[in-house]
Amino acid sequence: AQKITQTQPGMFVQEKEAVTLDCTYDTSDPSYGLFWYKQPSSGEMIFLIYQGSYDQQNATEGRYSLNFQKARKSANLVISASQLGDSAMYFCAMREAQRGSQGNLIFGKGTKLSVKP
Amino acid sequence: DAGITQSPRHKVTETGTPVTLRCHQTENHRYMYWYRQDPGHGLRLIHYSYGVKDTDKGEVSDGYSVSRSKTEDFLLTLESATSSQTSVYFCAISGGGGGEAFFGQGTRLTVV
Numbered sequence: 459a460q461k462i463t464q465t466q467p468g469m470f471v472q473e474k475e476a477v478t479l480d481c482t483y484d485t486s487d488p489s490y491g492l493f494w495y496k497q498p499s500s501g502e503m504i505f506l507i508y509q510g511s512y513d514q515q516n517a518t519e520g521r522y523s524l525n526f527q528k529a530r531k532s533a534n535l536v537i538s539a540s541q542l543g544d545s546a547m548y549f550c551a552m553r554e555a556q557r558g559s560q561g562n563l564i565f566g567k568g569t570k571l572s573v574k575p
Numbered sequence: 576d577a578g579i580t581q582s583p584r585h586k587v588t589e590t591g592t593p594v595t596l597r598c599h600q601t602e603n604h605r606y607m608y609w610y611r612q613d614p615g616h617g618l619r620l621i622h623y624s625y626g627v628k629d630t631d632k633g634e635v636s637d638g639y640s641v642s643r644s645k646t647e648d649f650l651l652t653l654e655s656a657t658s659s660q661t662s663v664y665f666c667a668i669s670g671g672g673g674g675e676a677f678f679g680q681g682t683r684l685t686v687v
Contacts, residue, residue: 464617493675503665503678549617551676553669563608563669563676564634567617 461485462550462566470572471540478525479535479569481550490554492533494524497547497568506548509533537571545573578602581666581679588686594653596682598666600646606669607649608676609633609641611662618665624649656686 463482471477483492494506509517509524517524525534537544550566578601588594598607606625610618610633620633622641630641638660640652653660663683669676 495678501663501681503667505675505677508675551618562620562623562631562633563606563667564620565610565618567615 461564462552464550464566464569466569467567468570468572470574471537473542473573473575474539476536476538477540477571479537479548479550479571481533481535481566483531483533483550483552485531485552485554487554490552492524492526493551493553493563494522494533494535495549495551495565496544497549498543499546503549507535540573542573542575545571547571579666579668579677579679581664581682583682584680585683586685588656588684590657590686591655594656594684594686596651596664596666596684598649598651598668598679600649600668602668602670602677603646604668604670604674604677605646606676607643608667608669609639609649609651610665610667611635611660612665612681613662621651621664656684658686660684661686 490511492509496504507519507522509526516526521538523536547568549568553563580599582597608623609621612618619635621639624630624643642650663681665681666679667676
């Protein structure tokens with residue numbers, strides 16, 4: 459079974475609008491971390507935001523926020539006021555603590571976001 | 576920028592030849608990872624390391640081996656390269672816990 463599921467292979471959003479990228483995860487570990495990364499066409503992986511399983515508040519970093527719904531096991535990324543430079547692949551990832559203090563870090567298949575002018 | 580470098584950045588090799596990719600870090604991070612990225616599959620974990628000489632298999636470890644004899648270096652070896660191993664390979668490092676993983680720039684490997 460997939461540990462990280464991103465159900466939207468591709469999405470379009472109008473410039474200056476907000477967009478939500480979906481991510482659901484599966485774990486029995488009570489301690490885990492959730493990450494979002496951006497990969498532009500140039501290929502580098504850029505860290506965006508982190509949410510710990512025990513964090514009480516949703517994480518925010520500038521225009522990025524993580525809508526964390528623990529009971530639903532979802533960790534959606536919200537990008538406010540989209541910009542043309544936001545066009546990229548976006549990956550959701552999870553690290554479980556128990557299965558490692560080994561820190562196994564696994565990724566979803568990604569969502570390709572295209573921002574329209 | 577995190578101190579992580581991959582070498583080589585590009586490589587073309589023939590089927591059946593051994594290939595070693597190197598990941599070098601200057602951050603003294605505990606965890607190191609090797610991923611491969613293929614269209615439609617995202618990043619799939621090959622192997623990872625949680626300390627010197629401590630490694631474990633990931634989702635797609637068949638055909639790959641790794642070694643970590645020093646904190647700063649994590650080597651990925653394809654013992655006998657096959658065309659199905661044509662991919663972009665990423666190394667990542669992390670201090671663990673809530674720390675983000677930092678990625679190398681990737682190695683594009685083509686097996687002909």
